[in-house]
Amino acid sequence: MKKALIVVDVQNDFVEGGSLECKGGKEVAKNIKRMLDSDKLKNEYSLIISTQDWHKGDRHSNGGHISASPDYIDTWPTHCIANTKGADFAEPLIATDFDHLMLKGYGSPSYSGFSKNAYEKENKSLSLQEIxxxxNITSVDIVGIAFDYCVAQTAKDASKEGLNVxxxxxLTATINQENENLIRNELTDLEIEVID
Ligand SMILES: [Zn+2]
Structure with a gap:
């Protein structure tokens, strides 16, 4: 059984001080880094993959995803504009921590690393499915931000791909705490294990 770790959207705009901050995000970044540096991790995972939310510049709504009056359900304040500090990995994570960097959301919303518009940074024709x-990865562990949006959606899509998830x-942080139980139930209904 070969296993991959997918680190979802641990970016400056999603941690404390960012435009769409998630409480506990900085701590999650630190704890993921600690995990990545451990020997146990190197034995457990064949592949370490990150995703980054990666939107078109400020003038663009990215398919209605970014709004001047966001509802924090379907529309959001400006965040993770491509090649800005807000879209960078939150410290202490850096690009070289990962074997593959997936970018998503350029011009249209995508919560999942498996979305149609997600692509590998170095080789744009590569999708997460293909990687x-x-x-020959059969299992994935998923961590990152936010539990109730991009982590959950990536997990659901991984399950649809037939992977053990x-x-x-x-190692996650949540945007809307009131979503937490609902999301947890949705995941467990799909036989996705949620480890506390
Ligand atoms: Zn976004």
Whole structure:
């Protein structure tokens, strides 16, 4: 069984001080880094993959995803504009921590790393599905931000791809706390294990 770790959207705009900050985000970044630096991790995972929300510049709504009057459900304040500090990995994570960098959301919303508009940074024609298939990955663990949006959506899509999926909840942060139980139930209904 080959396993990959997917680190979802641990970016400056999603941690404390960012335009769409998620409480506990900085701590999540630190704890993921600690995990990435451990020997246990190197034995457990064949592949470490990140996703980054990666939107067109301020003038663009990115398909209605970014709004001047966001509802924090379907529309959001300006965040993660491509090649800005807000879209960078939150410290202490850096690009070289990962084997593959997936970008998503350029011009239209995409919560999942498996979305149609997600692509590998170095090789734009590569999708997350293709990377996992090429490496014969059968299981994925998913961590990152936000539990109730991009982590959950990436986990659901991974499950649809026929992968064994676990969400390491203790390495995630949530935007809307009131969503937490609902999302947890949706994931467990799909036989996605949520590990506290
Ligand atoms: Zn976004």
């Amino acid at each position: 996992l298939k090429t490496e 676990r969400v390491l909840k203790y």
